[in-house]
Amino acid sequence: MKVAILGAGAMGSALTIPYSEKNEVVLWGTEYDVPILEKIRRGEKHPRIDERVAVNDILNPDELDKALNADILVIAVSTEGVMPIFEQISDSLKDQVIITLAKGFIDEGEILTIPQAIWHERKDLKRNIAAITGPSIAKEVAKKLPTHVVYSSLGDRTLKVVKEYLETDYYRISLTHDIVGCETASALKNVYSIAIAWIRGIESRKGNVTMNNLKGIIVTQALREIGTLVRANGGKTETVYDLTGIGDLIATFRGGRNGMLGELLGKGYDIDSALKELERRGVGVVEGYVNAERAYRLAETLDHKGKLKMEELPLLEGINDVLYNGKDAEEVIHDLF
Amino acid sequence: MKVAILGAGAMGSALTIPYSEKNEVVLWGTEYDVPILEKIRRGEKHPRIDERVAVNDILNPDELDKALNADILVIAVSTEGVMPIFEQISDSLKDQVIITLAKGFIDEGEILTIPQAIWHERKDLKRNIAAITGPSIAKEVAKKLPTHVVYSSLGDRTLKVVKEYLETDYYRISLTHDIVGCETASALKNVYSIAIAWIRGIESRKGNVTMNNLKGIIVTQALREIGTLVRANGGKTETVYDLTGIGDLIATFRGGRNGMLGELLGKGYDIDSALKELERRGVGVVEGYVNAERAYRLAETLDHKGKLKMEELPLLEGINDVLYNGKDAEEVIHDLF
Numbered sequence: 001m002k003v004a005i006l007g008a009g010a011m012g013s014a015l016t017i018p019y020s021e022k023n024e025v026v027l028w029g030t031e032y033d034v035p036i037l038e039k040i041r042r043g044e045k046h047p048r049i050d051e052r053v054a055v056n057d058i059l060n061p062d063e064l065d066k067a068l069n070a071d072i073l074v075i076a077v078s079t080e081g082v083m084p085i086f087e088q089i090s091d092s093l094k095d096q097v098i099i100t101l102a103k104g105f106i107d108e109g110e111i112l113t114i115p116q117a118i119w120h121e122r123k124d125l126k127r128n129i130a131a132i133t134g135p136s137i138a139k140e141v142a143k144k145l146p147t148h149v150v151y152s153s154l155g156d157r158t159l160k161v162v163k164e165y166l167e168t169d170y171y172r173i174s175l176t177h178d179i180v181g182c183e184t185a186s187a188l189k190n191v192y193s194i195a196i197a198w199i200r201g202i203e204s205r206k207g208n209v210t211m212n213n214l215k216g217i218i219v220t221q222a223l224r225e226i227g228t229l230v231r232a233n234g235g236k237t238e239t240v241y242d243l244t245g246i247g248d249l250i251a252t253f254r255g256g257r258n259g260m261l262g263e264l265l266g267k268g269y270d271i272d273s274a275l276k277e278l279e280r281r282g283v284g285v286v287e288g289y290v291n292a293e294r295a296y297r298l299a300e301t302l303d304h305k306g307k308l309k310m311e312e313l314p315l316l317e318g319i320n321d322v323l324y325n326g327k328d329a330e331e332v333i334h335d336l337f
Numbered sequence: 338m339k340v341a342i343l344g345a346g347a348m349g350s351a352l353t354i355p356y357s358e359k360n361e362v363v364l365w366g367t368e369y370d371v372p373i374l375e376k377i378r379r380g381e382k383h384p385r386i387d388e389r390v391a392v393n394d395i396l397n398p399d400e401l402d403k404a405l406n407a408d409i410l411v412i413a414v415s416t417e418g419v420m421p422i423f424e425q426i427s428d429s430l431k432d433q434v435i436i437t438l439a440k441g442f443i444d445e446g447e448i449l450t451i452p453q454a455i456w457h458e459r460k461d462l463k464r465n466i467a468a469i470t471g472p473s474i475a476k477e478v479a480k481k482l483p484t485h486v487v488y489s490s491l492g493d494r495t496l497k498v499v500k501e502y503l504e505t506d507y508y509r510i511s512l513t514h515d516i517v518g519c520e521t522a523s524a525l526k527n528v529y530s531i532a533i534a535w536i537r538g539i540e541s542r543k544g545n546v547t548m549n550n551l552k553g554i555i556v557t558q559a560l561r562e563i564g565t566l567v568r569a570n571g572g573k574t575e576t577v578y579d580l581t582g583i584g585d586l587i588a589t590f591r592g593g594r595n596g597m598l599g600e601l602l603g604k605g606y607d608i609d610s611a612l613k614e615l616e617r618r619g620v621g622v623v624e625g626y627v628n629a630e631r632a633y634r635l636a637e638t639l640d641h642k643g644k645l646k647m648e649e650l651p652l653l654e655g656i657n658d659v660l661y662n663g664k665d666a667e668e669v670i671h672d673l674f
Contacts, residue, residue: 135553140546146674147550172674209477213484216472216588220580241578243557251553337483337509 001165002026004059004070006085008033008040010048010138011101012076017142018171019074020054028059028067030077030085049142064088072097072161078285079104079187082114083121090122097158098125099151101132103186104287105294110301113183113233127155130162133182134174134243135251141171148172150244152179174243181235185226185245189252190288191295192222194262195319196253198329201266205330217337218315219249225313229299232307258288265322265329289323296320338502339363341407343422345370345377347385347475348438349413354479355508356411357391365396365404367414367422386479401425409434409498415622416441416524419451420458427459434495435462436488438469440523441624442631448638450520450570464492467499470519471511471580472588478508485509487581489516511580518572522563522582526589527625528632529559531599532656533590535666538603542667554674555652556586562650566636569644595625602659602666626660633657 001023005012008029013036019025029037036046037058045052059066067073068089075082079102098118106117115129134149141147151162151173159175167173176182199215227240239245253259260283264274278286299316302308310317318332338360342349345366350373356362366374373383374395382389396403404410405426412419416439435455443454452466471486478484488499488510496512504510513519536552564577576582590596597620601611615623636653639645647654655669 135550137547137549140548140550143546145546145548145550146554146670148554148674209480209482210474211477211482212474212588212592213472213477213482216580216584216586217483217485219587220584223578223583241560243553246560246583247553247557249553250556251549255549333483337485 001072001161002070003072003074003165004028004067005074005076006064006067006089007076007081008036008046008053009076009078010046011136011141012074013046013053014049014051014138014142015074015076016053016055017051017144018168019166020056021168022165023072024056025054026057026059026067026070027053027055028064029061030081031061034061046142049139051139051142065092068092070096072099072165074099074101076101078102079106079114079287079290080285082106083117086118086121093122093125096128097161098129099132099162100129102287103133103183103190104291105187105298107294107297111294111298113180113187115179115183127153128158129153129155129179130158131179131183133186133248135247137251144170146170146172148174148243148247150174150176150182150242152176152182154179176239178236178239180233181230181239182244184230184233184235185240186248187291188226188229188295189245189248190258191292191319192226192315193249193253193256193258194265194288194292194323195315195329196222196249197259197262198266198322198333200259201263201268202330202333203266205267214333214337218333219253221315221336223249225315228308228312229295229302229316232302233298257283257286261286261289262329268328268330270326271323292319292323338409338498339407340409340411340502341365341404342411342413343401343404343426344413344418345373345383345390346413346415347383348473348478349411350383350390351386351388351475351479352411352413353390353392354388354481355505356503357393358505359502360409361393362391363394363396363404363407364390364392365401366398367418368398371398383479386476388476388479402429405429407433409436409502411436411438413438415439416443416451416624416627417622419443420454423455423458430459430462433465434498435466436469436499437466439624440470440520440527441628442524442635444631444634448631448635450517450524452516452520464490465495466490466492466516467495468516468520470523470585472584474588481507483507483509485511485580485584487511487513487519487579489513489519491516513576515573515576517570518567518576519581521567521570521572522577523585524628525563525566525632526582526585527595528629528656529563529652530586530590530593530595531602531625531629531660532652532666533559533586534596534599535603535659535670537596538600538605539667539670540603541600542604551670551674555670556590558652558673560586562652565645565649566632566639566653569639570635594620594623598623598626599666605665605667607663608660629656629660
């Protein structure tokens, strides 16, 4: 098969490695990716995955059309970039498999998962879209370390294709139809990761005590609330308690940008100084921050529709209070507890 | 109420602190506890919790009878010690609440949880027994850091008593009737923690790569199998996906004796050299090791009864192979994956 990966960030670039085992792979970069494309062309390692990508061709920002004759198109940009890219390619799409991997919500007046936002534009593509969720840190995928992810799609042919052509012995793929549940859970994972990381900050604020009991409480509560939101949004409980929910949480909850933001908030930074500090450190977009407000609005909508009650989501309420209402993280934890 | 804690180890001693908020507490020590009892009498901190215990009286090994006039008796010895202590007190028991906190299985020909083993001896006490599960590292309980545990019992009066007299604002208590599920899950958590810790060992064997994706996979699989075993043993799925299962796993999976044993096995030690190394480091009984063989036998029994199939438990099979059949942990992970 021909696979085109749209976006040369960490995950898109890492996927060239398993995908090239059975397929011809091209990597297209956005304007932001130009310095990376140049490195790749010079045969250097990709700086964010510390490995060389495995591609048959590299395409510049102005060569997007050349990517579109692929059988499988992977939209590998961050949540904010997905719909702008999709608008550009939408008219040329026929029956390709389209894979999305950003973990966030899209605001189209109502709060949608990424596949829902695409269906909104092109209902006829409903069965062509697959989403990747589960524990997959890009660097580890690139190093061929054991990884097992979930590809979800409403289309049986789509699931068959991704399993047959994209699975390798180090990059294992499970399949499910619960694409809305997978995408809801993985977007929420980023949001709740912020609160889980508060505890690290609180520990250091208190002079490096360890508060593992509290970590157990907060992770359990996060998973309860993710379960509530996933079910209310039409997804399945088992998605939360498998690779997509727990698996991803375990793989990522000690690191990442959401974790850095959460830790600063736990230390007592207010949101503005925390974001400034991350900027100073050169940390880019914090997906969990952008998505927390959307998660909260999704919850409110689901409450209005009678699908859940906001009182079932005290931790989400607390996250919203810390990120948008100037409340202190330790105080939120105290009230919650 | 009068509370008697039988066993002056880390957890029993830590519990004196929340328990003494509303009750009169006495702490009885076994022969193994004599040096600790002496320290406590001299007003020193308990070495394993780094805090002073909060007690009205300290009882020596030969003063067990003095403890038995309590309203609440806490059997706070390790799994192996529970039944010997119970035999000693059984004849004097009337209508006390009896609390057990060891996390293991008991071998009475068939493999039983601790409450089941006690019921086996004294059916009339079925509703008097409560078990403590969930994330509770003793040191953190002793330091009054936020802790939320689960007390399970078949007896409503028992649940009412523990909630009313033992809960404090830093030591929160949830209640459930699923005592068999709680005890099965928490005993299994120790067993599966060994396998989760293999990965740390494998990471260092491979030159300190990080394998967080693999951690996500193994924790997810561990919880799946714990769920299968809990259901087959008569417990509830939600017990696994709440404080007792996930919460405890999150609080403890990076530390503890099970983790130390698992890490050595992951590094490539065989079981004999790993146990010798732990002995050299002065590490006591590894509950997960003792219980792994019992967990495996429980699984086989449940298979024979048609309640589950051994094929559903590949990780337990792998743990058994590493601990008892000389197989290498990395090879097991490879086969599993």
